[in-house]
Amino acid sequence: MKKDVVILGGGFAGRNACHALQHCGQSILLVDPSPVTTMLPSLPDVAGGWVPEQLVQRPLAEFLPPNATHLQTSAAGIDLDARTVHTPDRTIPYDYLLIAAGSVPNFYHSSFPRDRMHPLGSLDDARRIRRDFETYLQETKHPRLLVAGTGYTGLELAMSLFFRAKAAGKPCDVTIVDPSPILLPSLPDKQRQYVLDFLTGHGAEVRLGVAIESFDGRNASAGGRTYEDVFLCWAAGSEFAVPEIRGRVERLRDGRLKVAPDLSLPEYPNVFAAGDAAAIEQRGKVLRKAVNFAYYGGRRAGRNIARRLRGRPTRPFRPVDLGWVVPFHETSIGRLPGGLWVHGRLGVRMHYLMCGVRNYSLANFAGCLQLAWKPNQGEHT
Ligand SMILES: Cc1cc2nc3c(=O)[nH]c(=O)nc-3n(C[C@H](O)[C@H](O)[C@H](O)COP(=O)(O)OP(=O)(O)OC[C@H]3O[C@@H](n4cnc5c(N)ncnc54)[C@H](O)[C@@H]3O)c2cc1C
Structure with missing residues (x-):
């Protein structure tokens, strides 16, 4: 019997779910506003012009199994009781739904001019930063980069642009602010100090417990x-x-949906969530937003939908933490399985290797290997 299977989002989680469902005997509708799938961890490098943008994307259409169709639009709402997804111009009914639409930058309802704020959540954002920062460097006598947020994205982006300005012969001042009193609270003191020393060693001003109070587009x-x-x-x-x-x-403050161990929503066994859309608990803690959890979570959610379609019981998602590395252009901080810490250039190389392994084509993989061998060379348009 025909069932409507709908997947929202063709990122790491959504794509892998599609593949897990390729032999399920049903057609799949993948809803995603983007024509490409993007390697988000490389965006700070694309914004700084260190990595060519072709290397971090692949058209979604080339990547989907034959039973999946891409509908290029964005989901504006989901009505779980009515079993429908709403897009700006239609209502889509579903029997099974996977919510894998990731996350988007949070502006916290700020009234600052959006066109001057430069978030980094998509390839379009990275392109825009690249273009606008270049113009800004050309037009400004004393450039100053102000970054709101001392999370990994903020710090990576700050250093990528700092080194871009330096390479362009137009060194810029960098200020990074965050209302939180602690930098990278999940790190032990020694590792946090390492990151802080690197930032301040390059002249960056890090102001904790401080928020941006006003911004008129310029000052x-x-x-x-x-x-x-x-x-x-x-x-x-x-x-x-x-x-x-x-x-x-039930949702977290950032909107993530609390899921059961098999990644379904507790009150709606036909609806699953994976990747950045899902709040997945492991040993009393919610998993961080990360590529590997999205990748394997999407696969598990897809397999569980396939099992439901066959009338079989679902299986729990058992996340394995493969560690993480965050590159700050010249150096890095990371934690490998087994609790080993990694710093410096080695971590930068490992980051590019990870981007290669999780990339979408042989050409992209080869490009990332080259980057791992010789990181941060030159400039890309
Ligand atoms: C700048 C940056 C750097 C990062 N660095 C790292 C890193 O070094 N290591 C790491 O492990 N993780 C990193 N992450 C986090 C990691 O990229 C995410 O955890 C991961 O991409 C989540 O996968 P996902 O499939 O849930 O969502 P995504 O990969 O974000 O994919 C979501 C998809 O949903 C689509 N979509 C968005 N809105 C809608 C909508 N309304 N309707 C339908 N579709 C929609 C999007 O177009 C996108 O294709 C980084 C993230 C960012 C932004």
Whole structure:
């Protein structure tokens, strides 16, 4: 019997779910506004012009199994009781739904001019930063980069642009602010100090417990100081990507949906969530947003939908933490399985290797290997 299987989002989780469902005997509708699938961890490098953008994307259409169709639009809402997804111009009914639409930058309802804020959540954002930062460097006598958010995205982006300005012969001041009193709270003191020393060693000003109070598109104030003629990057957090969801769901503050061990929503066994859209608990803690959890979570959610279609019981998702590495252009901080810490160039190389392994084609993989061999060479358009 024909069933409507709908997947929202063709990122790491959604794509892998599609592949897990390729022999399920049903057609799959993949809803995603983007024509390409993107390697998000490389975006700070694309924004700084260190990695060519062809290397971090692949057209979704080339990548999907034959039973999946891509509908290029964005989900504006989900009504879980009515079993429908709403897009700007239609209502899509479903029997099984996977919510894998990732997350988007959170502007916290700020009234600052959006066209001057520069978030980094998509390839379009990275392209825009690249273009606008280049113009800004050309037009500004004393460039100053102001970054809101000391999470990994904010710090990576800050250093990528800092080194770009330096390479362009137009060194810029960097200020990074965050209302939180602690930098990278999940790190032990020694590792946190390592990151802080690297940033301040390059002249970056890191102001913790400080938020941006005003920004008129040119000048900003934060913690009682005024910063004139700034280039503002907004990396202050992310939120759930689908604007509205109706139904009996429990959510985290950032909108992530709490899921059962098999990644279904507790009140809706025909609906699953994976990747950045899902709040997955392991040993009492919610998993961080990361490629590997999205990759394997998407696969598990897809397999569980296939099992439901066959009338079989679902299986729990058992996440394995493969560690992480965050590159800050010249150096890095990371934690490998077994609790080993990694720093410096080695971590930068490992980051590019990871981007290669999780990339979408042999050509992209080869390009990432080259980057791992010789990181941060030259400039790409
Ligand atoms: C700048 C940056 C750097 C990062 N660095 C790292 C790193 O070094 N290591 C690491 O492990 N993780 C990193 N992450 C996190 C990692 O990229 C995410 O955890 C992962 O991509 C989540 O996968 P996903 O499939 O849930 O979502 P995504 O990969 O974000 O894919 C979501 C898809 O949904 C689509 N979509 C969005 N809104 C809608 C909508 N309303 N309706 C339908 N479709 C929609 C999008 O177009 C996209 O194709 C980084 C993230 C960012 C932004």
